Amino acid sequence: MPGLRPRQQQILDFIRAYRADHSYMPSVREIQAGCAISSTSVVDYNVRILEREGYLRRSPDISRGIELVGDEPERAVELISVPIIGTIAAGSPMPVPEVTGWPAEDVETVSLPPELTPRHSEQLYALRVKGYSMIDALIDDGDIVVLRPAADPRDGDLVAAWLKLEEEATLKRFYREGDRIRLQPANTQMEPIMVAADNVEVYGKVVAVIRRLE
Amino acid sequence: MPGLRPRQQQILDFIRAYRADHSYMPSVREIQAGCAISSTSVVDYNVRILEREGYLRRSPDISRGIELVGDEPERAVELISVPIIGTIAAGSPMPVPEVTGWPAEDVETVSLPPELTPRHSEQLYALRVKGYSMIDALIDDGDIVVLRPAADPRDGDLVAAWLKLEEEATLKRFYREGDRIRLQPANTQMEPIMVAADNVEVYGKVVAVIRRLE
DNA sequence: ATGGAGTTGGAACGTCTGTTCGGGGCCCAG
DNA sequence: CTGGGCCCCGAACAGACGTTCCAACTCCAT
Numbered sequence: 001m002p003g004l005r006p007r008q009q010q011i012l013d014f015i016r017a018y019r020a021d022h023s024y025m026p027s028v029r030e031i032q033a034g035c036a037i038s039s040t041s042v043v044d045y046n047v048r049i050l051e052r053e054g055y056l057r058r059s060p061d062i063s064r065g066i067e068l069v070g071d072e073p074e075r076a077v078e079l080i081s082v083p084i085i086g087t088i089a090a091g092s093p094m095p096v097p098e099v100t101g102w103p104a105e106d107v108e109t110v111s112l113p114p115e116l117t118p119r120h121s122e123q124l125y126a127l128r129v130k131g132y133s134m135i136d137a138l139i140d141d142g143d144i145v146v147l148r149p150a151a152d153p154r155d156g157d158l159v160a161a162w163l164k165l166e167e168e169a170t171l172k173r174f175y176r177e178g179d180r181i182r183l184q185p186a187n188t189q190m191e192p193i194m195v196a197a198d199n200v201e202v203y204g205k206v207v208a209v210i211r212r213l214e
Numbered sequence: 215m216p217g218l219r220p221r222q223q224q225i226l227d228f229i230r231a232y233r234a235d236h237s238y239m240p241s242v243r244e245i246q247a248g249c250a251i252s253s254t255s256v257v258d259y260n261v262r263i264l265e266r267e268g269y270l271r272r273s274p275d276i277s278r279g280i281e282l283v284g285d286e287p288e289r290a291v292e293l294i295s296v297p298i299i300g301t302i303a304a305g306s307p308m309p310v311p312e313v314t315g316w317p318a319e320d321v322e323t324v325s326l327p328p329e330l331t332p333r334h335s336e337q338l339y340a341l342r343v344k345g346y347s348m349i350d351a352l353i354d355d356g357d358i359v360v361l362r363p364a365a366d367p368r369d370g371d372l373v374a375a376w377l378k379l380e381e382e383a384t385l386k387r388f389y390r391e392g393d394r395i396r397l398q399p400a401n402t403q404m405e406p407i408m409v410a411a412d413n414v415e416v417y418g419k420v421v422a423v424i425r426r427l428e
Numbered sequence: 429a430t431g432g433a434g435t436t437g438g439a440a441c442g443t444c445t446g447t448t449c450g451g452g453g454c455c456c457a458g
Numbered sequence: 459c460t461g462g463g464c465c466c467c468g469a470a471c472a473g474a475c476g477t478t479c480c481a482a483c484t485c486c487a488t
């Protein structure tokens with residue numbers, strides 16, 4: 001992506017510099033001030049272009065909702081050890097990570113190579129899949145799924161969810177549709193299921209699946 | 215700083231998880247929703263405490279102006295680096311590991327954690343799966359399969375095989391039946407296929423499957 | 429000139445968001 | 459009982475913020 005007008009380059013540089021100083025993102029008006037632009041609409045105009053060109057992403061109607069792409073912050077280079085805190089099966093409750101005294105002594109762990117490690121790896125945990133109920137998510141009996149506590153999952157994320165009414169754990173892709181939620185199997189040939197938003201409890205977002213064979 | 219009320223711990227966990235998913239910080243009302251709190255003032259109250267206790271910093275009057283203080287170190291363990299020598303798809307020939315001058319310079323690699331490393335890890339290689347032809351083996355597009363050259367596969371092994379007549383690469387479980395070979399999909403609901411022994415060339419035995427999700 | 433595409437400027441609208449205020453339970457020492 | 463921390467609730471205020479609309483400007487090929 002070569003073509004980038006000076007104004008856009010200037011804005012991009014400002015955002016990068018701002019990001020180095022603060023852990024949150026600049027607002028439109030801060031960009032305006034920092035780049036000596038006389039109107040917020042000019043910022044919006046150029047930021048739109050930057051988004052269209054793939055330099056960043058925006059979350060509409062969200063303050064400071066700019067995300068830089070290709071600028072993965074502080075990816076850990078070393079091997080991460082993730083505790084396997086239990087099993088997940090269709091009909092049995094999922095274990096949830098205990099917040100207190102997390103690094104227990106005797107839990108089994110799995111190590112994640114750097115290539116698999118997401119941006120923030122502090123609170124990862126893993127579950128061993130029991131049974132064949134996740135077949136539609138291309139997940140086999142015995143697989144290990146690595147999860148991250150999901151605050152406010154985004155559309156399309158593969159999440160581990162607990163359906164309260166059905167008393168069932170499931171791994172599906174998450175889509176918000178008004179006050180309901182569509183859970184879409186990873187296997188696209190299968191039909192999605194619709195559930196009320198207050199019937200689904202999202203425990204985590206799947207960041208990796210590991211299968212070890214004999 | 216030991217004493218941290220459950221509500222505060224909950225909020226802290228939510229912020230950390232949110233931060234892992236988004237590059238910007240959650241708003242007070244998002245914390246409220248994510249922690250099932252019924253008022254923004256409760257969030258403000260507890261976030262104030264978290265700030266006073268030194269867990270985070272706030273920039274007043276700034277949307278999403280929360281900054282987490284302190285991040286954790288990681289540990290390093292020994293891990294095996296496996297070259298990804300190519301892709302495997304249904305209709306195209308599989309690459310085979312070159313025995314000579316193996317450690318090429320510019321090949322992509324994937325690191326295997328110790329738990330995944332089999333006994334003899336010297337000649338491991340990996341392929342990236344292209345397309346959805348391995349769905350019946352519960353292997354998705356983009357998955358990485360780690361292989362070991364299989365001199366004499368045992369019954370039940372999951373092998374990467376090349377069907378000469380059909381000119382097709384496939385991942386199936388291997389069963390010898392007289393002078394023919396039964397290739398059984400991992401998905402037990404699907405029918406096995408029978409091929410003549412001299413029509414199948416076993417390239418390797420799958421020792422691990424790794425799937426990384428965004 | 430002339431027109432269009434790309435860009436800037438100014439202002440306003442509506443919402444998002446941090447913050448504050450008054451009130452109300454709960455628990456325990458006095 | 460009384461009072462005071464401690465925590466939660468609902469509502470509202472004021473400012474921060476993303477977004478939109480329209481006019482004007484530059485540049486360039488026609």
